[in-house]
Amino acid sequence: MAEQEVYRRGFKLLKGYSELSLASQILGIISLILIFPMLFAIFTQLSREPWSSLPEPGLRQHFMNFAGLLVVEVLLILASIILSLIAIYGRLVPAGETLAKWRSTFSSSAKLMKYGYWGFLGLIILAIIILVAGIAPHIGNLHGLISSSRSETNGMIISLVFTFLGAVLVAIVASIAYLIGWIGEIMFLFELSTQTSLQGFRTAGILYLLAFLVSFVSLVPHLILVISFVAPALQIAALIILRESAIKALKEAGQAPATNAPPVPQ
16 A cells, blocks of 8 residues: 555544544533533432422422433433544554555554553453452342341351452553553654644644643542543643544645555645
């Protein structure tokens, strides 16, 4: 495959990644916007009048409203996750591997993204399997937990605790793997800026770093409502800039002469 063709394919994948990730972030923000009014309405109703004192038609209506909002919330979150997975594993990781064929300087960041993100996905699936496999044998016995003997109850609790701890430990390792992939992505964006002379890639990387730092500030209780929207907003800005930079790189490729030498945008 000619270098110019590799270049084009890599940036098309990168453009697709930014678009899918942008859609995922927007769905995530919509779900975040919906959940606050839903929780506020529930707490307000409970503080005014306990559900137990509501007449049956009113109680049923409240339950249906809550169930409807919950279904919409779950669908939005699932759609956001699916789009994010397609973006990372179907676009970003292949883009890194493709552009590593254009410039060997991308090899390190491409490997970090590949092993980090794929390791994360595999470990998360393993954590879910551990959780399901540990809980499934006890589901039928949960109803008799109170009437069971003390030794049986303790054995079940110990088994569930170890299952939970095992899943949590695997999830922690998965988080480390994701961090490795994310570091590779930041390196990839900065290297793209150097190799293409397009500063938009560097700007996108800086915005990603700021979003990461802001996510820690969101742990402060009084700031969670405001800050929880800031990190996604920074990521959306980064993705928009990333998309525009990828488009510029592709335009430069179209203007380059048809030779085996790869285009270098200015």
